[in-house]
Amino acid sequence: MSKHFGQAVEDRRSIYAIGKKSPITDQEIQNIVEHSVKYVPSAFNSQSARAVILLGKEHDKLWENTRESLRKVVPEANFAATDEKIQSFQNGYGTILFYEDQAVVEYLQENYALYADNFPIWSLQSSGMLQFTVWAALEAEGLGVNLQHYTPLIEDQVRAELKLPDKWKLLAQMPFGLPLASPEEKNFAPIEDRVRVFS
Amino acid sequence: MSKHFGQAVEDRRSIYAIGKKSPITDQEIQNIVEHSVKYVPSAFNSQSARAVILLGKEHDKLWENTRESLRKVVPEANFAATDEKIQSFQNGYGTILFYEDQAVVEYLQENYALYADNFPIWSLQSSGMLQFTVWAALEAEGLGVNLQHYTPLIEDQVRAELKLPDKWKLLAQMPFGLPLASPEEKNFAPIEDRVRVFS
Numbered sequence: 001m002s003k004h005f006g007q008a009v010e011d012r013r014s015i016y017a018i019g020k021k022s023p024i025t026d027q028e029i030q031n032i033v034e035h036s037v038k039y040v041p042s043a044f045n046s047q048s049a050r051a052v053i054l055l056g057k058e059h060d061k062l063w064e065n066t067r068e069s070l071r072k073v074v075p076e077a078n079f080a081a082t083d084e085k086i087q088s089f090q091n092g093y094g095t096i097l098f099y100e101d102q103a104v105v106e107y108l109q110e111n112y113a114l115y116a117d118n119f120p121i122w123s124l125q126s127s128g129m130l131q132f133t134v135w136a137a138l139e140a141e142g143l144g145v146n147l148q149h150y151t152p153l154i155e156d157q158v159r160a161e162l163k164l165p166d167k168w169k170l171l172a173q174m175p176f177g178l179p180l181a182s183p184e185e186k187n188f189a190p191i192e193d194r195v196r197v198f199s
Numbered sequence: 200m201s202k203h204f205g206q207a208v209e210d211r212r213s214i215y216a217i218g219k220k221s222p223i224t225d226q227e228i229q230n231i232v233e234h235s236v237k238y239v240p241s242a243f244n245s246q247s248a249r250a251v252i253l254l255g256k257e258h259d260k261l262w263e264n265t266r267e268s269l270r271k272v273v274p275e276a277n278f279a280a281t282d283e284k285i286q287s288f289q290n291g292y293g294t295i296l297f298y299e300d301q302a303v304v305e306y307l308q309e310n311y312a313l314y315a316d317n318f319p320i321w322s323l324q325s326s327g328m329l330q331f332t333v334w335a336a337l338e339a340e341g342l343g344v345n346l347q348h349y350t351p352l353i354e355d356q357v358r359a360e361l362k363l364p365d366k367w368k369l370l371a372q373m374p375f376g377l378p379l380a381s382p383e384e385k386n387f388a389p390i391e392d393r394v395r396v397f398s
Contacts, residue, residue, distance in 0.1 A: 055398035125327030132328035199254035
């Protein structure tokens, strides 16, 4: 990877204008996802995270299906804006789907009853860690990335088409591709309202 | 920061043997936490994350209070092991407390009703991103770090003692200090069971 940790954290931004090219190979994309899935922590090292990488026509199909699902629920007068947004994701090179395997979460709940209420919460936090890691790592390699949540709208259809296990729960979709524009300006709240030090 | 992104991801491990020293200054610790809080993303850029850094006697007091809270709920015959564990955290140099401000989450729920069910879920994922970022950044600077969840056991007492806002919800405690031992061996599930590629 080509960036120092803090710089990669700072440079990880939402890039919505992405193109159907990648500065790195498909194998390198897969390596980044696999490295992140392997090393990001999980409660009791339960390794509940699952990831699906969609490239080429599979990436296109995801967003075509999402568009058709939205067409059924978005009022027709608003659909042009929705269509444009979905097209911006489809314009990208690929999409990563982030799942948490509920079979793992339920196993933990059954076997460590004291923490039963916590395992779903920790599973979400662990997935966030993974999403962030993949995002920053792809960005560090020159890709533009954003994060979407068309869930549960598309979950059943994606599971059926890709023949994914029933217990995999879809949390987020991450389109990526060649960045075609700079990130938008970002506003930051005063840090002293957010971090306190006691010593 | 001194490490490349992927290496920092890989080197972030749970270190349970930590000492009451730090290879970096208190100001550098604060800078890392503030940098992470500033740049880690949140839903709608809501910036719901809050962090508290405890150093010196405030760090000691956290773990002394946690020990006394546990003494009331752990059977006496098991308390020696609990006491030893708490002491291992107290042996560290400091602790970071991770919060999510529920006032922000509730504001989003009220103003974007369509996503009301999702904001608490996204808040947890965002907090996971932040916890991971601080963890890896501290590790990259030579600190040993682990992550604990004595929540809600200690939440009310900590809020009262530090006079924190009622709506700040405590999610995790991160003790850190000079690493005194290598991380334990970690087992990894086969990556092909966790990542699938479709192209």
